[in-house]
Amino acid sequence: MGNESYEDAIESLKKLLIEKDELKDLAVAKVKKITAELQTVSSSDSKTFDPVERIKEGFVTFKKEKYETNPALYGELAKGQSPKYMVFACSDSRVCPSHILNFHPGDAFMVRNIANMVPPFDKVKYAGVGAAIEYAVLHLKVENIVVIGHSACGGIKGLMSFALDGNNSTDFIEDWVKICLPAKTKVLAESESSKFEDQCGRCEREAVNVSLANLLTYPFVREGVAKGTLALKGGYYDFVNGAFELWGLQYGISPVHSI
Amino acid sequence: MALALGGRARRLVYGTLVHQNGCLHKLQQTGSDRFQLGEAKAIRLLPRRTNMVQELGMREEFMQPNRELETNYDFLGEMRQRFLRFKRQKYLPEIEKFQALAIAQSPKVMVIGCADSRVCPSYVLGFQPGEAFTIRNVANLVTPVQNGPTETNSALEFAVTTLLVENIIVMGHSNCGGIAALMNHQSHQEQHSSLVERWVMNGKAAKLRTQLASSHLSFDEQCRNCEKESIKDSVMNLITYPWIRDRVKRGEVKIHGCYYNLSDCSLEKWRLSLDKNENGFHITDREIWS
Numbered sequence: 001m002g003n004e005s006y007e008d009a010i011e012s013l014k015k016l017l018i019e020k021d022e023l024k025d026l027a028v029a030k031v032k033k034i035t036a037e038l039q040t041v042s043s044s045d046s047k048t049f050d051p052v053e054r055i056k057e058g059f060v061t062f063k064k065e066k067y068e069t070n071p072a073l074y075g076e077l078a079k080g081q082s083p084k085y086m087v088f089a090c091s092d093s094r095v096c097p098s099h100i101l102n103f104h105p106g107d108a109f110m111v112r113n114i115a116n117m118v119p120p121f122d123k124v125k126y127a128g129v130g131a132a133i134e135y136a137v138l139h140l141k142v143e144n145i146v147v148i149g150h151s152a153c154g155g156i157k158g159l160m161s162f163a164l165d166g167n168n169s170t171d172f173i174e175d176w177v178k179i180c181l182p183a184k185t186k187v188l189a190e191s192e193s194s195k196f197e198d199q200c201g202r203c204e205r206e207a208v209n210v211s212l213a214n215l216l217t218y219p220f221v222r223e224g225v226a227k228g229t230l231a232l233k234g235g236y237y238d239f240v241n242g243a244f245e246l247w248g249l250q251y252g253i254s255p256v257h258s259i
Numbered sequence: 260m261a262l263a264l265g266g267r268a269r270r271l272v273y274g275t276l277v278h279q280n281g282c283l284h285k286l287q288q289t290g291s292d293r294f295q296l297g298e299a300k301a302i303r304l305l306p307r308r309t310n311m312v313q314e315l316g317m318r319e320e321f322m323q324p325n326r327e328l329e330t331n332y333d334f335l336g337e338m339r340q341r342f343l344r345f346k347r348q349k350y351l352p353e354i355e356k357f358q359a360l361a362i363a364q365s366p367k368v369m370v371i372g373c374a375d376s377r378v379c380p381s382y383v384l385g386f387q388p389g390e391a392f393t394i395r396n397v398a399n400l401v402t403p404v405q406n407g408p409t410e411t412n413s414a415l416e417f418a419v420t421t422l423l424v425e426n427i428i429v430m431g432h433s434n435c436g437g438i439a440a441l442m443n444h445q446s447h448q449e450q451h452s453s454l455v456e457r458w459v460m461n462g463k464a465a466k467l468r469t470q471l472a473s474s475h476l477s478f479d480e481q482c483r484n485c486e487k488e489s490i491k492d493s494v495m496n497l498i499t500y501p502w503i504r505d506r507v508k509r510g511e512v513k514i515h516g517c518y519y520n521l522s523d524c525s526l527e528k529w530r531l532s533l534d535k536n537e538n539g540f541h542i543t544d545r546e547i548w549s
Contacts, residue, residue: 093390
């Protein structure tokens with residue numbers, strides 16, 4: 001693929017932008033994106049990326065620096081786990097809670113899916129999520145369930161972009177992201193005239209709220225929250241600005257009055 | 260790097276109305292802290308509790324105990340510490356990389372792992388931010404395409420067709436609670452199955468094979484075998500998705516399985532390869548690292 005194709009590509013782009021000036025902004029955004037993508041490709045990728053070598057290196061480092069330096073912890077963990085937290089995080093490669101919230105083995109039971117969504121309680125559909133929550137709440141007896149959203153989420157962007165009118169262009173993605181349709185509706189109602197990125201930012205936070213509300217549709221979650229043994233928290237990791245937001249959900253049923 | 264000097268922590272309070280069991284419950288969020296580097300003084304805001312005594316004219320003794328407040332307070336502090344440690348030790352030292360990542364991600368690997376707190380793929384396999392798109396569910400199960408939508412296959416579709424990952428790793432592990440539940444589950448209790456049991460029954464085939472081959476072994480040893488058999492099934496189920504199968508055949512996507520034994524810290528890994536006649540798949544390159 002040498003330099004000739006690169007020069008040709010740049011020339012065609014220049015020509016196009018001379019002809020169609022209005023495309024300049026779009027071109028700038030796309031060039032920035034390509035530059036960023038290429039930047040994240042590590043320098044060792046001058047040869048082809050070998051995933052086996054990568055995980056071998058990763059595993060050996062883990063074993064040497066973490067496992068062998070902490071035999072007491074890992075000995076206990078081999079017998080069982082008792083994490084205090086259950087975390088819902090996005091599958092996005094940039095937001096692993098083990099990095100951003102420094103979770104160590106044994107700290108957090110973690111479910112990761114597209115846009116960290118929690119569907120409402122259903123015995124049949126999306127049973128995997130129900131299974132995870134049931135295991136965490138009833139077996140592991142976690143004290144907190146934290147749903148963590150993040151900036152520039154592809155799943156939320158999809159939610160905001162797809163028409164979601166039944167004519168699906170994907171096999172599974174649209175069905176999944178429409179779980180947080182109430183968030184989209186709310187954001188569009190409140191900020192119709194905002195820029196798309198701002199709307200996505202608001203939707204990312206609102207979707208966490210929808211997921212928190214959906215958590216309450218699970219009977220064992222409701223019971224735990226009402227009894228005070230379980231707390232529900234929402235979080236938002238903004239990696240554009242290097243910031244983190246945290247909030248909580250209060251739920252309670254006041255005593256009954258006879259009127 | 261912008262410093263938020265004298266930044267005020269913003270409080271977000273929304274109300275969301277939810278219909279449940281015929282009653283309207285108002286869910287209120289309270290107390291939000293924005294952690295920014297540069298705040299020399301951590302501004303702690305106690306979550307605001309609505310004064311229900313005034314609003315409803317109720318007597319104080321009917322109020323729920325203040326436990327909510329305590330856990331909220333500790334939790335906030337702990338999360339702050341954790342995040343700032345990440346920011347100090349990782350984010351700021353590599354700020355250019357993180358700023359580039361903020362614009363786009365292009366991970367080469369997708370990992371399907373278990374939700375177990377002890378087996379985070381980023382931790383055990385050493386993936387750094389930006390390297391691995393990660394799906395985690397109970398017992399790292401991948402169901403075949405004909406079973407319909409699950410949260411796992413929507414993530415699979417996104418990673419393979421949009422992010423164009425080149426490698427898929429299914430990572431299982433020893434002492435898996437989900438697999439133990441599968442092995443324990445008695446089929447005649449079908450109607451009373453818990454959600455966990457319903458989900459792990461997706462690994463039924465692995466359980467049957469394990470019982471056939473190793474019924475003479477202890478329950479624990481059978482579980483170890485079932486964990487490995489289940490990884491194989493999940494890997495084969497990946498191939499039922501046409502957009503994965505096509506890419507594997509074209510050599511654009513490689514599939515790997517690995518098994519992390521957390522008692523002795525060893526990793527067994529293998530690759531799925533296309534048969535010579537291009538119609539089937541088999542396991543190759545098996546290695547154990549310990």
